[in-house]
Amino acid sequence: MTESYRTLYLPGEGELVEKKSRFIATTALAESEEEALCFIESMKKKYWNATHNCWAYITGPDNGVMRCSDDGEPQGTAGRPMLDVLLGEKLFNICVVVTRYFGGTLLGTGGLVRAYSKAVQEGLGGSRLIEKKLGRKVRIGCDYNMIGKVQYQIAQAGILTLDSRYTEDVETLILVPEREVDQVTEMLTQATGAKASVSAEEQVWFAAFEKEILLFER
Numbered sequence: 001m002t003e004s005y006r007t008l009y010l011p012g013e014g015e016l017v018e019k020k021s022r023f024i025a026t027t028a029l030a031e032s033e034e035e036a037l038c039f040i041e042s043m044k045k046k047y048w049n050a051t052h053n054c055w056a057y058i059t060g061p062d063n064g065v066m067r068c069s070d071d072g073e074p075q076g077t078a079g080r081p082m083l084d085v086l087l088g089e090k091l092f093n094i095c096v097v098v099t100r101y102f103g104g105t106l107l108g109t110g111g112l113v114r115a116y117s118k119a120v121q122e123g124l125g126g127s128r129l130i131e132k133k134l135g136r137k138v139r140i141g142c143d144y145n146m147i148g149k150v151q152y153q154i155a156q157a158g159i160l161t162l163d164s165r166y167t168e169d170v171e172t173l174i175l176v177p178e179r180e181v182d183q184v185t186e187m188l189t190q191a192t193g194a195k196a197s198v199s200a201e202e203q204v205w206f207a208a209f210e211k212e213i214l215l216f217e218r
Helices: 033-046 079-088 108-125 149-156 179-189
Strands: 004-010 015-020 021-029 053-056 066-069 092-099 128-142 160-166 170-177 197-209 212-216
Touching: 004 021, 015 108, 021 033, 021 108, 033 053, 033 092, 053 079, 066 079, 079 092, 079 108, 092 108, 128 149, 128 179, 149 170, 149 179, 170 179, 179 197
Parallel strands: none
Antiparallel strands: 004 128, 015 021, 021 092, 053 066, 053 092, 128 170, 128 197, 160 170, 197 212
16 A cells, blocks of 8 residues: 555645647546546636647556647647656646647647647646655653653654644654654654653544644545
8 A cells, every 4th residue: 555645635726838839737636447537528618619629647556647739739748748747746646637729830849749748748838746654643641751852853753743732741742754653652752761751643644734734534
């Protein structure tokens, strides 16, 4: 099972003009092939008068599907280059549609490949991307004499803190990548001389975005 992957958080769009042809790239989150196809159809309706609405999507990352379409452009000049950009960026659960309004001047095979590739890059630039990680909530309980050591270890390891509660003792809820749970548990146990309680709780997908911790079901 994949424990981390890059994906779209906030969709967006980008645009470029090549020899009077206008290219509009629009991105969307697509966690299934059905979602991707629905988005593609919505873009075709929105830009019904465009010369082409080329597209590419990758769902997954486990048992995912990737497909693309030139939508009437010369074979291999639009859909595949678009898909290659998504693959190069190691993105999953994403769909992009590049709408073209023909400007009257032929771009040639190489020009089309460059234009569609660059359009996707512009679309991604107008979007917000995140890295989702599979993690686990870990609850730490200790007295006030130990909290300094606990907080120091957490900060040194770059671990995200979800919550802290100060009552008779101190309870801290942290978020740890799944593969690091045993290591972090051992680290905190040793640092506190086994005086702190450390218990792993439920799994969760998470990401950090602009100093905010995002939690996801998948």
